[in-house]
Amino acid sequence: MKSNKTIVTFFHNPWNYHCDFEIQTINHLSKKYSVIIFNEHNSTSLFRILFSKKERLKMINLVKCKNKRIIKFIPINIIPFSKLLFFKNLNKFLSLLVFKFFLNIKGIKKPIFWLFSFRDYRFTKYFKNKFIIYDCVDMIDNNNLKPENDFVKKSDIVFVNSEYLLRKNKKININTHLVPCGCRFNHFRKNKFSVPEDLIKIPKPIVGIAGGIDWRTNLSLVERIAKNNVNVNFVFIGPLIVFDKSFANKFKAVVNLKNVYYLGNKSKSSLRNYYNNFNICLIPYNFNKKAHGNNPMRLYEYFALGKPVISSPVEALNKFKPYLFMASSIKEFESSLKGYLQKVDKKSYISKRIIIAKQNSWDNKVKIMCQLLDNNKKIKYL
Numbered sequence: 001m002k003s004n005k006t007i008v009t010f011f012h013n014p015w016n017y018h019c020d021f022e023i024q025t026i027n028h029l030s031k032k033y034s035v036i037i038f039n040e041h042n043s044t045s046l047f048r049i050l051f052s053k054k055e056r057l058k059m060i061n062l063v064k065c066k067n068k069r070i071i072k073f074i075p076i077n078i079i080p081f082s083k084l085l086f087f088k089n090l091n092k093f094l095s096l097l098v099f100k101f102f103l104n105i106k107g108i109k110k111p112i113f114w115l116f117s118f119r120d121y122r123f124t125k126y127f128k129n130k131f132i133i134y135d136c137v138d139m140i141d142n143n144n145l146k147p148e149n150d151f152v153k154k155s156d157i158v159f160v161n162s163e164y165l166l167r168k169n170k171k172i173n174i175n176t177h178l179v180p181c182g183c184r185f186n187h188f189r190k191n192k193f194s195v196p197e198d199l200i201k202i203p204k205p206i207v208g209i210a211g212g213i214d215w216r217t218n219l220s221l222v223e224r225i226a227k228n229n230v231n232v233n234f235v236f237i238g239p240l241i242v243f244d245k246s247f248a249n250k251f252k253a254v255v256n257l258k259n260v261y262y263l264g265n266k267s268k269s270s271l272r273n274y275y276n277n278f279n280i281c282l283i284p285y286n287f288n289k290k291a292h293g294n295n296p297m298r299l300y301e302y303f304a305l306g307k308p309v310i311s312s313p314v315e316a317l318n319k320f321k322p323y324l325f326m327a328s329s330i331k332e333f334e335s336s337l338k339g340y341l342q343k344v345d346k347k348s349y350i351s352k353r354i355i356i357a358k359q360n361s362w363d364n365k366v367k368i369m370c371q372l373l374d375n376n377k378k379i380k381y382l
Contacts, residue, residue, distance in 0.1 A: 003374075006034040008103065008111045010120045012041050019212065020268055021137055021182060021297065022116050028366035029114070030069040036106070038099055038123065043075040045082065073099055096126050118144070118151035131378060134158045135369075136165055139293045152176075156378055159369055162316040164293030175376075179368050181295045181316075185361035187269070188304035189354075193276045198263050199235070205341055207234045208278030210271065211298045214241040216291045218284045218312065219250045224330050225337060226260050232341070237274055239265040275305050280340050283311035287328065299324070304357035306350035310336050323353050 007029055011022060026035055048055040063072050075095035081087045103111055110129040115121065116137070124130055134155040140148045152158055152169050158176040160166050169176040199206070209222065213236060226234050236255070240262070242248045255262045266274060275281065281302040285291035295316035302309050309324040310333060311317055317324060325336040358364070 002031075003033050005112060006036060006106070006108055007114045008036050008038070008108070009114045009116070010038045010040060010123055014041060016267075024182060024184065024362045025114075025116075025135065025366060026070065027067065028362050029370070030067050031366075032370055034069050034071070036071045036073060036103070036108075039072045039074050043077060043095070045077040045080065047080060049076065073102060075099070096123060100126055115155075118148040121151045121154065131156050133373065136160045136169065137295075139165070139291070157373065157376055159372075162293055162295040164315050168293075177369075177372050179372075180360040180365040181297055181300055182362045182365040183297055183300035183304060183357055183360055184268070185300075185304050185358050185363075188272045188275070188301055188357070190272065194273050195277055196263075196270065196273050199274065199277050202233050202235065202261060204277075205232050205279040206277060207232055207280045207282055207337070208275060209234065209236050209238075209282045209284060210275070210301075211238045211283075211296065212241050213238055213251065215243050215247070216285050216294075218286045219247070219254050221284050221312075221330055221333060222260070222282075223250075223254045223257070225334050226254070226257050228334060229337065230259055232259065232337070234260045235274075235278070236260070236262045237264070237266050237271070271301065272305065275302060275307060278307060280337065281307045281309045282333075283309060283314070284333070285312035285314065287312060300357045300360040303353035306345075306353050308340050308345055308349075310340070320356060323349050323356065 009022075009026060011026075013019075013022070015023065017023070026037065029035055044055060044059060049059060059074060063074060065072055075091075075098075077091040078094055079087050079091055082091050103109075110131070111124075111127055112131045112133065113120075113124050113127075114133045114135060115124075116135050118134070118140070121132070124132060132155045134152060134157070136152075136158060137160075149172055152172045155173060156175065158169050158173050159179050160169055160176060161179060161181045163178065166176060166178045209217075222234060226232075234257075240251065242251075251262075254260055263274075281298075283296055283299060285294075292313060292315055294314060296311075296314065299309060299311065299317060299320075303323075310327055311324055313326055313328050317326065325332075325340075327333040327336055
């Protein structure tokens, strides 16, 4: 049932950004609510709009949305020299005032803010009467723990997708709720598959590693098991996020192995074809507590295709044993890899993985969040 309420959110990435949990949440929320997006990533300048036809056409295309229940607000920098910090901040302030005026025209004087980052709280301070939802999907590093905790305390409702985040945030805000992770289940379950061109010449068995290749990725682990299993090919797909020179050098050393391939970042729509051609999927996090509280979306994408998965220890995934294998050492990774390669996967396990993925679909996640939101006492008075 559609609601007459409007959700307001802030978006800082390209619309086709590889990590699409924000877009998926917005799209599914729009099935019930109207959604207005402050799209900071695509901000432009008044000068460009006035003197560039190309920029005007670009703005028209950015604002357009096939979904009529989603409205994109693109900030316009009125003052030039926005690369200078003072003028940049001044333009942000003016853009938010215009945005507030825009919401007033739409009849939204008490906005419902749906925020994905504690950093976005600063945008809401210009609104006295508001309802704040914090959709917390990942762990925060220790440097940002205090500002995030302050934000959790100020939020009216907090959604988390792991037991670790539930324990952490419930101590600060009693109105914290555990919800599913979210995955594009229906998309991954489509019948027709193809073999991507860059996979055709790679012999099976193929062990797939998808997602952002960043500080969480245990490159030493992949290097070791690749060297010890020369008849198995290891394929990385996803954006390479280099945070220091040593990580870049390590990744280069790993992909230089004869049986390791990096195929680059792939569109979200094409991932199903890659996963379908993987024999086994890995989630090789570093063996530390930094990733222990995560709930990786790729697990549910793998499971949507019934794929066997070997993962580093992640608390949120413990409940899915024995449908995946959790390995806490290089030796356990190697042992479970050989075990999967030597035996036929149980049909009952494949079916159960698909059920788990469906339970964590975006439809199911957003439905649960909407129910919790509608049952909140404070929101009934907005």
